[in-house]
Amino acid sequence: MEFIEITSDNAEDFSAYIDEDMADDLDRVFFRGIGALEGGSPVGAIVYELKDSENEDDTKSRIHVLGGESDEIKGRLIEEYKKGLAEDEVLESFYETGDEILAGILEKNGFSSSQVEGPEIEVTIEDIKKLISVLKITRFPEHIQSISGLSLLQYRTFIKNCLFKGRHGICEDLSYLSKNWFEPDVSSCAVIDEKVEGMLLLKKTPSGKLIPQLYVDLGPDSKKDLLFLLAHTCVKTVEMYPADTKVIIRRHNDSVRNLTNKLIAGRKGDMVFFGTRNEG
Amino acid sequence: MFELTTMNIATLLIDGSTIFLLIGLITQSTIMRKRGRPDDRIFFTLVIQNMVIAVSDIVTYLADGKDFPGARFLNMSGVTVFYLAMIILCMTWTQYALVRFKKSTMRVTGRRTILFIPGVLMLLIVAVNFFAGYVFYEDASQGFKGLVFAVDKTNVYHYGILFVPMFVLMVLYMVAGFALISRYRRGDNKTLIPVWIYFMPLSVGLIVPFVFGGISLASIGIAMSILFTHLGSASEITENGMEGGERA
Amino acid sequence: MTETGYISLYSNTVAIMLSFGVFVLVWKFKIRDKVEKRILLGLLANIVVMALFYILCSLRDSGMIPCSRIGAMFMETGLEMMINIFAMIWFLYTDYRIFHSIFHIKRNIIIFTVPFILVAIMNLVNIPTAFMFDYDMNEHVTVEKTFYVIADIIRLGYFFTSMFVLTVRKRRDEKMKFFSIRAFIIPLTFYVLLYYFTDYNTVSLGLAIGTTLIYAGMVNEKCYQDSETGFYNRLYLDYLKKRIHDNKFDLRSIAEFVVPENEMEKLSPMISKQLPESCFAIRYGKDRIIVLSQVKDRGPLSMLTEDVQLAVETAGGSVETGFKLKKKNETAESFLDDYLKAN
Numbered sequence: 093m094e095f096i097e098i099t100s101d102n103a104e105d106f107s108a109y110i111d112e113d114m115a116d117d118l119d120r121v122f123f124r125g126i127g128a129l130e131g132g133s134p135v136g137a138i139v140y141e142l143k144d145s146e147n148e149d150d151t152k153s154r155i156h157v158l159g160g161e162s163d164e165i166k167g168r169l170i171e172e173y174k175k176g177l178a179e180d181e182v183l184e185s186f187y188e189t190g191d192e193i194l195a196g197i198l199e200k201n202g203f204s205s206s207q208v209e210g211p212e213i214e215v216t217i218e219d220i221k222k223l224i225s226v227l228k229i230t231r232f233p234e235h236i237q238s239i240s241g242l243s244l245l246q247y248r249t250f251i252k253n254c255l256f257k258g259r260h261g262i263c264e265d266l267s268y269l270s271k272n273w274f275e276p277d278v279s280s281c282a283v284i285d286e287k288v289e290g291m292l293l294l295k296k297t298p299s300g301k302l303i304p305q306l307y308v309d310l311g312p313d314s315k316k317d318l319l320f321l322l323a324h325t326c327v328k329t330v331e332m333y334p335a336d337t338k339v340i341i342r343r344h345n346d347s348v349r350n351l352t353n354k355l356i357a358g359r360k361g362d363m364v365f366f367g368t369r370n371e372g
Numbered sequence: 373m374f375e376l377t378t379m380n381i382a383t384l385l386i387d388g389s390t391i392f393l394l395i396g397l398i399t400q401s402t403i404m405r406k407r408g409r410p411d412d413r414i415f416f417t418l419v420i421q422n423m424v425i426a427v428s429d430i431v432t433y434l435a436d437g438k439d440f441p442g443a444r445f446l447n448m449s450g451v452t453v454f455y456l457a458m459i460i461l462c463m464t465w466t467q468y469a470l471v472r473f474k475k476s477t478m479r480v481t482g483r484r485t486i487l488f489i490p491g492v493l494m495l496l497i498v499a500v501n502f503f504a505g506y507v508f509y510e511d512a513s514q515g516f517k518g519l520v521f522a523v524d525k526t527n528v529y530h531y532g533i534l535f536v537p538m539f540v541l542m543v544l545y546m547v548a549g550f551a552l553i554s555r556y557r558r559g560d561n562k563t564l565i566p567v568w569i570y571f572m573p574l575s576v577g578l579i580v581p582f583v584f585g586g587i588s589l590a591s592i593g594i595a596m597s598i599l600f601t602h603l604g605s606a607s608e609i610t611e612n613g614m615e616g617g618e619r620a
Numbered sequence: 621m622t623e624t625g626y627i628s629l630y631s632n633t634v635a636i637m638l639s640f641g642v643f644v645l646v647w648k649f650k651i652r653d654k655v656e657k658r659i660l661l662g663l664l665a666n667i668v669v670m671a672l673f674y675i676l677c678s679l680r681d682s683g684m685i686p687c688s689r690i691g692a693m694f695m696e697t698g699l700e701m702m703i704n705i706f707a708m709i710w711f712l713y714t715d716y717r718i719f720h721s722i723f724h725i726k727r728n729i730i731i732f733t734v735p736f737i738l739v740a741i742m743n744l745v746n747i748p749t750a751f752m753f754d755y756d757m758n759e760h761v762t763v764e765k766t767f768y769v770i771a772d773i774i775r776l777g778y779f780f781t782s783m784f785v786l787t788v789r790k791r792r793d794e795k796m797k798f799f800s801i802r803a804f805i806i807p808l809t810f811y812v813l814l815y816y817f818t819d820y821n822t823v824s825l826g827l828a829i830g831t832t833l834i835y836a837g838m839v840n841e842k843c844y845q846d847s848e849t850g851f852y853n854r855l856y857l858d859y860l861k862k863r864i865h866d867n868k869f870d871l872r873s874i875a876e877f878v879v880p881e882n883e884m885e886k887l888s889p890m891i892s893k894q895l896p897e898s899c900f901a902i903r904y905g906k907d908r909i910i911v912l913s914q915v916k917d918r919g920p921l922s923m924l925t926e927d928v929q930l931a932v933e934t935a936g937g938s939v940e941t942g943f944k945l946k947k948k949n950e951t952a953e954s955f956l957d958d959y960l961k962a963n
Contacts, residue, residue: 121919146918148872148948235723248927249894255920256896256913267919284723310897312719313727378623382630385822389634392810393829396803400836403798403843406855565648573637592634599832600641603839607649 093165095172098125098137109137109159112298117141117156121265126172128165136160138169142180143264151180153371155187158194170201177371186368195365203367210361213352215339220326223355229323235283236320238328240276242288247271250281250288254308261293261306262342274305278332280324282309282317290314292321294329302329302339307348376434383433383587390426390591394419397599404606411472415602418468421461422598426591428454433587436529448502448523455498455520455538461594462545463491468598469552472605491545494538505532539582546574553601565604573597625682628821632671632678635828639667642832651838652850655722659713663831666709670702671824678821681760692755693747696762700743700771706827707775708736714782717799718789735778739771794869794900798841803833846903849888857902860912864952871952872916874959875924875943879932881906887937894927896920908963912956918945 098106103115106127110118117123122145128136139157144150155173160166177185187198188210199205239247251266260266274293282290290309294302309317329339343349343361352359376384398419404412432450435443466487470476480488498520505518518532550571557567577593580586621629643664651657676695679685687695712732715725725732746752752767783805790796811826844856863869879887884907891909895901899913915921925941932939946955 146945147916148946149916248923249896252894252896252920252923252927253898255917255923256898256915258915264917265919267917267923284721312721312724378626381623381820382627385627385631385820386634389631389825389829392807393638393832396807396829396833397836400800400803400833400840403840403855406858407843565645569641569644573641576637587630589634596638596641599836600645603836604645604648607645607839607842 093168094129096127096129098127098139106134106137108134110139110157113301114139114157116298121268124176126169126176128160128169136165136169138173140173142182145180150183153177153182153185155185158197163197166197167201174371183372184368185371188364188366190362190364192365195367198367203369205365205367207363208366210364211343213341213343213359213361215341215356217330217333217335217337219356220330220339224323224326224330226355227319227323229320232320232324236280236324237283238277239271239274239279239281239291242271242281244271246288250291253310257310259308261308262344263305266306278325278328280321282311282321284311290317290321292325294325300337302337304341379587380434383430386587386589386592387426387430390595391423393595394423410478411468414464414468414471415598418461418464418598421457421464422591422595424457425454425461425594428457429588429591435527437527439527444523444527447527447529448505451521451523451529452498452502456495458542459491459494459498462542463488465549466545469549473553473556490541494541497534501532569604570597570601573600621682621684624819625678628674628678631820631822631825632674635671635824636668638828638832639664639671642835643668646835653720655716659709659716660835662709663706663713666702666706667824667827667831670699670706673699673702674821674824683760689755689757690747696753696755697743697747701740704736704739704775707778708733711778711782714786718785735774739774742767742771798837800837803837804830848885849903850892851888851909852900852902857904860900861956864956870914871912871956872914872946873921873943875911875921876941877909877928878907878940879937883937887932887935887939890931890935891928894924894931916945
């Protein structure tokens with residue numbers, strides 16, 4: 093069996109194991125992919141993402157995808173994965189999946205396993221329409237606009253301000269992402285005196301899902317502007333996307349969790365399998 | 373018995389305000405003092421001297437004319453300390469102007485020694501005057517009212533023969549300081565603060581009570597003058613980069 | 621002249637001299653933030669006019685200025701207006717000091733101004749109706765009524781709210797550490813209490829001293845700045861070292877920009893524009909600017925150095941950039957010391 097690096101160039105060859113959204117993410121700085129080939133044909137793939145790899149904290153790795161023709165191939169992929177971790181000085185791996193079989197395989201390979209409520213919740217256009225009526229904001233002040241009108245300098249200045257305050261949403265690689273990576277017409281920003289003070293950035297995946305990536309306001313009226321940003325994005329989303337569009341919100345910290353509990357009450361994440369393994 | 377008159381209350385208020393202002397100034401100039409520059413140290417000394425002047429002024433005005441036990445001693449002591457501190461402050465003011473604006477060293481040598489000799493002599497005279505105007509002095513009928521000033525048995529203050537020369541000497545030192553400031557500020561920059569701002573409060577503080585009577589505004593006048601000079605020059609000179617930045 | 625009048629004359633004359641002198645100093649003071657400068661000038665001018673009104677009212681109460689009841693009411697109303705205006709400008713000043721945003725003021729203009737406009741209207745209506753206060757022509761005193769207390773509560777309410785907000789903000793914002801609230805509040809409280817207990821009109825003196833000390837604080841803070849570039853200087857570096865030593869500032873990275881000394885003044889505004897708000901840029905030596913921050917990732921620092929490089933090269937200059945991240949087992953103090961020793 094041969095193992096090769098999967099990049100966005102050859103990801104299509106492994107489409108049986110890596111969906112289009114994950115293939116798109118392979119372009120990102122912290123994503124890695126290893127493919128298994130037998131007789132030149134793809135037989136398996138593993139995709140993982142490095143966390144805290146560029147700072148002094150312990151580097152972790154999250155396994156996003158592990159697929160193969162057999163359990164043996166998956167096991168070999170995990171071994172190959174472990175070799176790759178040494179180079180990046182990863183001290184701990186973890187996974188989060190709804191696939192019970194995958195969780196079982198990982199458990200056999202030294203991972204712990206438990207079932208928890210997943211951090212992601214799925215929201216539909218219909219939910220967003222209800223949210224717009226809850227927010228009761230129909231008119232927007234002049235300073236709330238789409239990011240399409242922002243200059244590169246304005247965008248980068250705001251991203252720098254966010255990053256230097258330790259805010260990066262769910263994108264650890266926010267400093268490496270260009271403005272064009274986000275949806276320009278749906279993502280909103282608050283511009284005061286030509287300076288961006290807040291943003292709500294959404295990413296549209298190749299499969300058509302919308303995923304909020306960053307939701308921050310650093311300005312003097314942050315509480316008010318955060319609501320305006322949310323309302324603006326919701327209105328634009330409803331205008332521009334069909335009714336079957338899904339929005340995936342990742343509740344990565346307590347403030348997002350509290351906000352979603354408040355605005356979309358009663359919505360819970362699916363149960364997922366979660367486990368870790370020490371790589372040190 | 374002790375009773376507060378209107379003059380006493382006014383003195384308490386004005387001199388108390390001086391102390392308030394100066395304490396506030398000390399707390400708001402901690403960074404300046406960390407620079408360790410000689411003129412900042414002199415400025416701090418000026419502030420302390422001014423506070424001594426304000427306190428002694430209060431003691432003097434509260435004790436003057438009263439007949440409680442120790443009132444005459446307090447009065448004489450207060451006035452003595454007041455004038456000693458005033459003379460020292462006036463000399464320090466000239467030294468401040470030399471170091472700050474003419475960029476001289478702190479050392480008092482050569483011509484500067486000659487400059488300060490009259491002040492030192494006057495200090496000795498005022499110190500000796502404590503005995504001449506208090507210990508050995510009975511009342512105005514003796515015809516002798518101390519060297520610089522005296523406080524008689526009824527606890528009333530009198531000017532002595534050397535009072536005017538002392539006053540003139542103090543004024544000369546202050547004028548010398550202002551003349552140095554005027555001469556050695558960079559005169560070709562439009563953002564420079566007008567020089568009159570520096571000596572206006574002091575002039576009002578010294579001249580008005582001398583001419584019209586009433587309480588002494590010397591301490592608050594001095595406080596304002598040194599405040600304006602120090603803060604004004606700190607902001608204008610730093611901004612114009614004349615002294616360069618405080619670089620690491 | 622009455623005792624109260626005498627005291628009032630002295631204290632307000634001193635207040636006028638002090639405020640006027642500081643007004644001239646602030647006018648000539650080259651402060652980068654023009655809005656803050658204008659607000660401070662407004663406060664000082666207000667104190668001068670307020671003190672003049674106090675003197676006028678004292679002379680009136682002493683019988684030295686003959687006037688009718690309406691004239692007396694106009695004087696008193698003028699004084700009240702000045703106090704209102706001061707409270708309003710002070711509230712605007714604290715808001716601006718915290719947020720540095722005209723937009724924030726404009727957005728909240730109703731909260732900032734309506735209560736004061738209301739009180740001002742009450743004062744004007746009071747002239748013919750005397751429902752807030754009246755002037756006793758026999759006793760030569762102002763008689764205050766219940767509605768006057770309401771106006772006072774509004775003013776004091778705003779004043780103490782601004783103090784509270786400033787205090788809270790100071791704890792969170794490293795760059796507000798040098799703004800001394802006590803320097804203003806202590807003299808003002810003292811003189812206002814003196815006024816309430818003795819009737820001596822010393823309020824303007826308290827305001828004059830407080831505002832003077834705020835200006836003194838601003839000049840004091842300037843000592844932390846390099847005059848050529850506006851960045852912090854060695855004194856501030858020493859201050860930050862102490863804060864790092866006390867674990868109050870978690871230093872994680874240092875970025876550096878080396879520019880030829882003769883170009884430093886010209887290029888520093890371009891560099892300054894690229895710097896994020898939550899970091900501390902210090903001029904270290906003739907040709908080096910170091911940026912200390914709490915960011916721990918490589919990405920943002922790369923972004924910063926790239927942006928500075930591009931900005932400087934676009935302006936026709938040259939700069940060497942670099943950055944260092946604190947290692948895992950290194951303390952922030954030794955990280956900084958090692959860097960400074962090596963450079």
